[in-house]
Amino acid sequence: MSLQLFLFLVLALVAITSALGMLINRNAIYSALFLVLNFATVAIFFLLLNAPFIAVAQVSVYAGAIMVLFLFVIMLLGAERTGQTQSIPWQRPLAIALAIILLLEAGFILLGQQGVVPFINVELPSGFGSPAQVGTELFTNYLLPFEITSVLLLVAIIGAIVLTKNEKK
Amino acid sequence: MVSINYYLGLAIILFTIGALGVLIRRNAIIIFMSIELMLNAANLVFVAYARYWHAMSGQIFVFFIMTVAAAEVAIGLALIVAIFRSKASIDVDQINTLKG
Numbered sequence: 001m002s003l004q005l006f007l008f009l010v011l012a013l014v015a016i017t018s019a020l021g022m023l024i025n026r027n028a029i030y031s032a033l034f035l036v037l038n039f040a041t042v043a044i045f046f047l048l049l050n051a052p053f054i055a056v057a058q059v060s061v062y063a064g065a066i067m068v069l070f071l072f073v074i075m076l077l078g079a080e081r082t083g084q085t086q087s088i089p090w091q092r093p094l095a096i097a098l099a100i101i102l103l104l105e106a107g108f109i110l111l112g113q114q115g116v117v118p119f120i121n122v123e124l125p126s127g128f129g130s131p132a133q134v135g136t137e138l139f140t141n142y143l144l145p146f147e148i149t150s151v152l153l154l155v156a157i158i159g160a161i162v163l164t165k166n167e168k169k
Numbered sequence: 170m171v172s173i174n175y176y177l178g179l180a181i182i183l184f185t186i187g188a189l190g191v192l193i194r195r196n197a198i199i200i201f202m203s204i205e206l207m208l209n210a211a212n213l214v215f216v217a218y219a220r221y222w223h224a225m226s227g228q229i230f231v232f233f234i235m236t237v238a239a240a241e242v243a244i245g246l247a248l249i250v251a252i253f254r255s256k257a258s259i260d261v262d263q264i265n266t267l268k269g
Contacts, residue, residue, distance in 0.1 A: 061226050
């Protein structure tokens with residue numbers, strides 16, 4: 001077994017376990033911390049896939065900024081434990097059955113496509129996925145979408161401020 | 170090098186766990202986290218295909234997905250805070266004021 005495959009299997013186990021831990025845990029803070037672990041393992045997958053810039057962005061934006069925001073809101077609301085109010089009794093078994101159907105369908109498609117994606121045995125161009133190349137792509141081919149995302153972030157900032165503003169009566 | 174099918178399989182499992190989280194959890198914040206998990210699974214597929222086709226556009230798309238996710242989380246958490254202020258609960262079963 002090659003080192004990469006071994007690394008992949010161990011990390012995949014960690015990623016799936018942490019995702020399940022996020023799902024099952026009753027305490028929202030533990031769930032958020034499990035999700036941070038999951039994002040960190042996915043960042044290592046990005047490194048294995050020759051995407052160093054995306055990996056660093058994953059750690060700083062997702063595991064850093066977004067999850068800090070989540071933890072901040074959980075602690076601000078003091079809502080880490082919510083009582084179990086299952087008003088629909090058949091909801092949980094139905095949800096699990098639907099999830100298993102989704103998993104089987106996607107797995108069936110994946111196995112059916114075996115060999116459709118050819119193994120490209122060409123050496124990667126040097127600097128593939130480096131910050132320099134990502135930046136060049138962003139500012140040449142994807143300049144307009146890049147500017148639109150800046151407007152989108154501005155809208156999000158203003159929206160968040162307006163939504164949480166205390167209205168003085 | 171690991172075959173792309175392993176990455177696709179992992180992404181499928183992570184996406185299913187996220188979808189399951191949206192369906193069975195009633196805490197609005199956990200539902201949000203599950204949505205982030207699903208976005209992350211999609212990102213993994215994008216980066217895997219970018220690696221296998223030697224195409225940078227996959228990684229650029231992941232960059233855009235990350236910014237959209239950040240904006241979505243900022244707005245969503247602001248909404249949750251506003252709902253908590255008026256209803257003192259973030260249980261999605263409690264948010265049924267418009268129910269006839």
